[in-house]
Amino acid sequence: MLKQENKHYKKVVLAYSGGLDTSTIVPWLKENYGDCEVVCFVADVGQERDDLEGIEQKAIASGASKCIVKDLRDDFVKDYVFEMMKTGALYEGEYLLGTAIARPIIAKAMVECALEEGADAIAHGATGKGNDQVRFESAVAALAPELDVIAPWRIWDMQSREELLAYCEAHNVPCKATLKKIYSRDANCLHISTEGGELENTWNAPSENVWVWTTDPEKAPNTPETFELTIKNGLVTEINGKEMTPFDIITQLNEIGARHGVGRIDITENRLVGMKSRGCYETPGGTIIYKAIRAIEQLVLDKATRVFREHLAVEFAQLVYDGRWFTRLREILLAAADNIAKDVNGKVVIKLYKGNIDVIQKDSPNSLFNFDFVTFGADDVYSQADADGFIRLYSLPSRIRAINSKNQK
Template sequence: MSAQIKKVVLAYSGGLDTSVILKWLRQTYDCEVVTFTADLGQGEEIEPARAKAEMLGVKEIFIEDLREEFVRDFVFPMFRANALYEGVYLLGTSIARPLISKRQIEIARAVGADAVAHGATGKGNDQVRFELSYYALNPDIKVIAPWREWDLNSRTKLIRFAEEHQIPIPRDKRGEAPFSVDANLLHISAEGKALEDPWEEAGEYVYSRTVAPEDAPDKPRYVEIDFEKGDPVAVDGERLSPAALLTRLNELGGANGIGRLDLVENRFVGMKSRGIYETPGGTVLIAAHRGIESITLDRGAMHLKDELMPRYAELIYFGFWFSPEREMLQALIDKSQENVTGTVRLKLYKGSVSVVGRKSPQSLYSLDHVTFEEDTVYDQRDAAGFIKLNALRLRLLNRQRG
């Protein structure tokens, strides 16, 4: 088996797991390992990953700032759909995986690697997301998933392996970690260990991007977000790049206790899992986007989008970003956003975000038609025939039942 792999590109964080994987790949496959570390806005310094890889003897090291591409080409298209998995989850982890996979495949092509590897476990969704993306982009690529192959199936065994091979072990990784964390510019998640009992409330120590709602300011914070063709482009009148805009909304949402979610979700592999998510900027953004759609989208278009959204969200959660059906749905969604332009005013207060104003040069809202005062554009008598035609089948059904 080892002779089949000559060069592998590893998705490398610099942490204990992927550092052990790096050494294990060399031992098991006798191959050259190239590391790839992506900065997706996880909020921690990633350059130490370079030093760690160099210390472990890696000669080809890729460290890339992908924050703008992440928000522009993955987060924003998803938010045009108002995507929520199982009605509440904003897909922060799910949407990051296709970009990491895409760059891994591109790097593999550039350096002549014949395989890629990831550190996702055999119990989770990420293994599926990574590998479906790999195969969609390169059907002939070889994929190595160490957690499905090796016998290092406990934290104790990982640490023992690291000590035997002089791999530095972060101080906080000795012993059982309280929970596992995944982070990027859209969200931060925590799961496992101390959070595995769904009856037990998560402690305040779990949260890092939001203040507790009860500790948030007693005065509301108002914010205005400008949209162009469905994408946010400015906050309080200041035009910002995609990553900078999401960063600003994270700051505003987090300071006001917005974006916390305690969820028991259905994993693609079949089990239920409990996760704690913080998505402050995304929670503000989805409320704002629905606010601007409310005055710019036709009823039929809006309702069709809402019917398709669960399917679209499921495709992302399951790992089918690069599938033809997701791309078909994206084309429909993007078509719907052509006139979704304008400004939304929101009120942020102690964990809640409310739309309190919206305006657009493309607005379909007609005061002349909805006013309770006298008007000359709507004949209320027309409603009688409208109602009778819609009631016809109900009347016939009732008579038949007799």
């Protein structure tokens, strides 16, 4: 039942995954909004192929008039993941934003679908407790404010998995879901997240059932693996000298990284809506790319620029997490990141071993590292006596404060 006055819609586009929630939403929309036509929209952002198999037939069997599957994988990595990687964004110091960064491209494609279909509303299965409701609806507000948004979890009376299963059964909706759902997972070609189950108690260590992509580091190969990455303008462009598309790069690095157990984190984060949640994230390829880009930055960024880039990373991570991709601020921050990235060019050699990522070699044509200046041996380019005056000026405020304090006694 609706908790608000009923409306009538001609056509609604639903962000559809084929899971229990969205399978329930299809007949629920038709029942509560004047038998409206429901078009299911599925975004392919590199999730498991099993998640997409038979999804169109399932959507139609649930009562949808059609199911549109859009392949967004290449654009997702090129225009969203790699652009974010340039900024150094890490949410709360650890999370590479695998779920959050997928939401703007999904929302954009869904809005485009709704406009092409002549729909007057879109719907999503995000709950009233999470971040995704804000991310999706903020994107709609920025891209097509004329569209209404229906968020069933904030409206209907159903509160449990049992009620959703009963609703599906009563409406003859095919659903393979069962009463027992141990984990909640979200996957794309950048990462997979796992929540729920034993993770709801922060004192419980994650079991091996939590980790689905990456090898347990203790069981990873006993022999390290090394490879070379080429970075141009803050973007990884080649693996071992072979130029590849961004999607192919992340895919290959995922395979290599997962084999060696890299990219696992277990964090308790602050959600946008105020509560804390615990999640285990696996981001093998993304973690390798992050380390590689930062290694070149160490060579080419002067101290002041490096400090600014760190601030930019924090701001951009918060922007992505909070669903503010389609804002003027995102354009401004990316413009700054692009300017910084002009010098972020070079090659790195990565070594993976039992969960660890080490950058063992790095070089850049723009490197500010100069052997002639930093050598511990004899040199003729630097006078160590010059440091005397520098230190006196650098410490002058402390010297004046100490003199004043002494004179006041």
